[in-house]
Amino acid sequence: VVKPEGCFRIVVLGDSITAGVGVEDPEAVFTRRLERLFNAAGESVSVEVINLGVGGYHTLQEAETLRVTGLQYQPDHVVVAFCVNDIAWDADGQVLEELYSRLPPGQQSVLLREWRSTDWVSSLVSKSRFCFFVYHRSGSLEPFLDLEWRREFRSGNVGTPVRLGVKRLESMAKAGGFECHLFLVPAFDRHFGAYAHADLHARVRDQATGHAGVTVVDLLEDFGDQEVAAVDLSHDGLHPNAKGHEILAGLV
Numbered sequence: 726v727v728k729p730e731g732c733f734r735i736v737v738l739g740d741s742i743t744a745g746v747g748v749e750d751p752e753a754v755f756t757r758r759l760e761r762l763f764n765a766a767g768e769s770v771s772v773e774v775i776n777l778g779v780g781g782y783h784t785l786q787e788a789e790t791l792r793v794t795g796l797q798y799q800p801d802h803v804v805v806a807f808c809v810n811d812i813a814w815d816a817d818g819q820v821l822e823e824l825y826s827r828l829p830p831g832q833q834s835v836l837l838r839e840w841r842s843t844d845w846v847s848s849l850v851s852k853s854r855f856c857f858f859v860y861h862r863s864g865s866l867e868p869f870l871d872l873e874w875r876r877e878f879r880s881g882n883v884g885t886p887v888r889l890g891v892k893r894l895e896s897m898a899k900a901g902g903f904e905c906h907l908f909l910v911p912a913f914d915r916h917f918g919a920y921a922h923a924d925l926h927a928r929v930r931d932q933a934t935g936h937a938g939v940t941v942v943d944l945l946e947d948f949g950d951q952e953v954a955a956v957d958l959s960h961d962g963l964h965p966n967a968k969g970h971e972i973l974a975g976l977v
Contacts, residue, residue, distance in 0.1 A: 726798045726799070731771060732770065733763075733770045733772045733773070733802070734774075734799060734802075735759070735760075735772065735773070736775045736795040736798055736800040736802075736804070737756050737803075738777055738787035738788070738804070738805045739777075739782070739787060739807075740779065740781060741778070741780035742778070742806055742965065743756065743777075745778070746964045747959075747961065748964075748966065753967040753970055753971070755971075756776040756974075758971060758974035758975075760774035777790050783811045783812070783886035784812075785890035786886070787805055787890060788890040791894070791897060796897065800901070801903055803903055804906050805894070805905065805908065807909045809912050809922055809963075810963075811886060811887065812886060812887055812925070887929055888932045888933075891907065891932070891933045892936065894936070894939050895936040895937055898939060899938055904940065905940070906939075906940050906941075906942060906977075907933055907939060907942070908942050908977055909926055909930070909941070910965075910973065911926070911945045912963055913959035913962050913965065913969065914962030917949035930943060947976045948976070953968060
C-alpha cells in the first residue's frame with residue numbers, strides 16, 4: 726500500500742473496542758477522532774490512522790494482524806488498544822480448547838507444546854475470530870483476573886497472549902523502524918475509584934514493559950481524572966460509547 730509523500734501513518738490494533746462495537750457512527754470511533762485531532766493541529770505532514778481492530782482478538786492475534794496486514798501500510802507508528810479480556814487465550818475463538826478436547830490424552834500435551842510453534846500460532850491467530858460481547862453483557866469481568874495465569878500453567882508456561890504478542894511487536898518494531906504504544910483501556914463496569922481490575926493492569930504492565938520500541942501506557946488514572954462517571958462512558962461496562970471514544974482519542 727503506497728504511502729503518499731508527506732504522510733505519517735499510524736496503524737491501530739485492537740479488539741472490539743477498536744472496531745467500534747456499540748458506536749453507531751463510525752466517525753465517532755476513537756481512531757477517526759484521533760486522525761482529525763492530529764490533522765487539526767496544522768502540521769506540515771498529513772496523518773492517516775488505519776484501524777485494524779477485530780472483535781475478540783487478543784494481543785498475539787493483534788500482533789499477527791500487524792504482520793499479515795498492517796506492515797503493508799508502511800506504518801510510522803503503531804498503537805495497540807488493550808482491553809481487559811485480551812489476556813485470555815479464549816479470545817482465539819476457543820480454537821485451542823476445541824482442538825485440545827478432540828485429542829486423546831496422550832496427544833493433548835503434544836498440542837500444548839506445539840503451541841510454541843510459529844506455524845501453529847500463525848495458522849490459528851490469523852484465521853479465528855471470537856466476540857466477547859454477549860459474555861460481557863451477561864456476566865462479570867472478575868474471572869479474567871486469574872484466567873491468564875491459569876492458561877499459562879495449562880500450556881506448560883508457553884506464555885500468554887500479552888507476553889508473546891508484545892515480543893512479536895518488539896521484533897517488528899525493530900525491523901520496521903517504528904515505535905509502538907500499548908494503551909491499557911480500563912473497563913467501565915463501576916466507578917474508577919472502586920475499580921476492580923487494577924491488579925490485572927499491574928500484571929499486564931509487568932509483562933509488557935521492558936521491550937524495546939514498545940511503550941506501555943495505563944489509561945486507568947487518566948480516565949479516573951475525567952468528570953464523567955465510568956458507567957456513563959459505556960453501554961455494557963466494557964465497550965466505550967461515543968463519549969468514551971472521544972475521551973480515549975484525546976488521551977491517546
